[in-house]
């Protein structure tokens with residue numbers, strides 16, 4: 001693997017609250033990892049290939065911990081509905097089409113290209129209940145060297161007949177998915193019970209046994225809407241909270257647990273997630289579109305609950321997770337305005353951390369540009385107006401608010417430059 005040096009302005013999250021900025025600096029890449037960042041290039045590196053980006057801004061590639069690859073083609077459709085109607089009227093019929101491999105290949109190839117285009121190189125993805133289509137997405141992501149978790153979805157109750165498995169078949173196909181895909185590199189399988197209302201207790205118990213047998217993590221939706229919370233507790237009367245269903249069935253012990261939305265956590269949900277070291281996922285667009293709630297992100301981060309970011313296509317309407325950075329700040333202001341007690345504003349630095357380092361934490365050394373991290377990075381340009389300069393933080397902020405993929409002029413995974421498919 002070739003080693004090289006990038007010159008430009010460099011920015012990454014050091015902590016939840018703090019951005020590290022190295023202006024006019026040199027980042028040395030060795031064997032695909034960041035060797036170090038220097039104001040003046042040390043003599044021993046001076047013979048290396050130099051990629052000079054001038055005032056280009058070098059940042060970590062984005063991490064999106066909640067995306068339904070299977071909902072890509074319905075983004076921006078049915079957005080005037082709330083969760084259950086949106087699922088029944090649009091999402092379930094659309095997901096049923098993944099029984100066809102022609103349909104699945106067409107959609108999943110577009111998803112992979114779009115993630116690369118938008119600079120999301122680390123992602124946790126839902127597919128559908130269908131094994132073959134899920135297998136296809138797994139390999140499509142792996143072929144591009146992306147870092148990902150892929151979950152075949154489980155649904156054995158409260159689902160339309162055309163998108164419902166028996167408990168036995170759901171467990172059998174899930175075990176096959178784990179057995180066939182584990183240990184294959186940068187993409188890993190993950191257990192994906194859709195959400196508690198569509199998964200019976202015997203299914204949850206069986207998935208817990210698979211988690212132990214295959215040392216596997218979990219992704220699901222948790223406390224996403226008030227209607228969902230109420231229904232879940234009616235369906236699982238022996239449990240005191242949504243998170244307890246996953247805890248008591250052994251789903252939080254063997255890998256990362258990733259909980260999308262986490263808008264209405266009870267004290268028990270908070271305690272369980274903190275104890276298990278789970279990661280929650282803020283999906284501001286989806287929250288606005290279909291679930292009618294705002295994650296209390298500032299309050300949660302003060303309680304030391306880790307928060308990553310998700311575009312949640314197709315609840316969210318766009319794959320660019322950097323737009324969610326802006327939306328997280330905007331929504332936190334609305335939340336504080338309408339419910340000042342206990343809430344506060346999320347800063348740009350915190351939201352950027354969610355979409356980079358926090359999301360990257362469920363993978364191996366991605367999401368930052370500190371020494372020892374993989375050089376999974378983007379180079380941004382074209383964010384200043386003629387005659388007006390902006391600081392690196394301001395350029396990153398402008399990108400998240402109003403930029404698009406045309407501002408991404410360089411993409412690297414493991415130190416290799418990515419060329420987008422035509």
Ligand code: GUN
Pocket residue numbers: 068083087091194195221224286312315
């Ligand atoms: N809850 C159950 N299924 C879904 C889904 O597909 N998207 C979202 N946002 N929430 C869900």
Ligand code: FE
Pocket residue numbers: 066068221260312315
């Ligand atoms: Fe979702």
